[in-house]
Amino acid sequence: MRIAVISDLHLGSGGPTDYFGHDDGEFLRFLTFLERNFERIVLLGDIWETLTGARYGNPGLELVRAREHHREIARRFARPRYRYVHGNHDLVAAELGVPEEVAIDTDGVRLLFTHGHQNDFIVQKARWLSEAGVWVGGWLRRFGLGSLYRLARSVDGQRGGASLDGGRCTFQRWAVGVASARHADVVITGHTHRAARAEHGSRLFMNSGSCGDGEFSFLSLDTRAGRYGVHERW
Numbered sequence: 001m002r003i004a005v006i007s008d009l010h011l012g013s014g015g016p017t018d019y020f021g022h023d024d025g026e027f028l029r030f031l032t033f034l035e036r037n038f039e040r041i042v043l044l045g046d047i048w049e050t051l052t053g054a055r056y057g058n059p060g061l062e063l064v065r066a067r068e069h070h071r072e073i074a075r076r077f078a079r080p081r082y083r084y085v086h087g088n089h090d091l092v093a094a095e096l097g098v099p100e101e102v103a104i105d106t107d108g109v110r111l112l113f114t115h116g117h118q119n120d121f122i123v124q125k126a127r128w129l130s131e132a133g134v135w136v137g138g139w140l141r142r143f144g145l146g147s148l149y150r151l152a153r154s155v156d157g158q159r160g161g162a163s164l165d166g167g168r169c170t171f172q173r174w175a176v177g178v179a180s181a182r183h184a185d186v187v188i189t190g191h192t193h194r195a196a197r198a199e200h201g202s203r204l205f206m207n208s209g210s211c212g213d214g215e216f217s218f219l220s221l222d223t224r225a226g227r228y229g230v231h232e233r234w
């Protein structure tokens with residue numbers, strides 16, 4: 001099976017707290033390209049930004065507003081080719097039945113898709129603190145404090161344990177541990193916004209990077225041909 005993976009679009013309701021950074025028409029052309037070349041497209045979490053509303057703590061309303069603001073993209077994602085796995089910025093989608101983990105068995109290969117926030121200590125142990133941090137970040141952007149926002153993001157990124165050196169990356173070690181527990185050959189995550197591909201013994205770790213901030217990062221998985229690629233442009 002030929003599968004494409006994208007994640008971390010952070011589609012919001014417009015304005016400074018919408019981190020998507022694409023023209024919707026151009027992004028729809030990118031999705032058409034994926035639909036023509038892949039049998040399935042996995043949306044691997046943080047597709048919608050639901051934590052940066054002006055008032056704190058109403059992700060359900062923010063999801064509705066973001067879907068209205070990007071109506072054509074929302075309609076596109078309803079096509080049968082798409083498979084949605086939620087992340088921590090669109091956790092509210094779990095209430096609508098969106099899973100936090102999906103396994104696909106095809107051509108004798110088991111693929112495991114999970115966003116990756118499950119490895120984040122603060123997200124897991126103090127969800128309110130993590131969500132309040134994202135909400136404050138939204139207000140920094142509204143006040144035009146982009147540099148402070150970027151500093152906070154980079155500090156948070158360091159904390160995530162993601163490293164380009166697969167052997168030292170605690171995020172990858174966690175993901176490969178989950179893959180092993182689920183008997184998966186390939187584990188695919190998002191969350192870190194850092195696209196990656198690294199072999200860990202007999203298992204393969206991949207990260208889809210981000211399609212937010214105007215980026216076009218995606219993964220191509222061809223289980224029949226055994227080809228697994230990271231792409232930064234289409």
Ligand SMILES: [Mn+2]
Nearest residue numbers: 046087088191
């Ligand atoms: Mn995330």
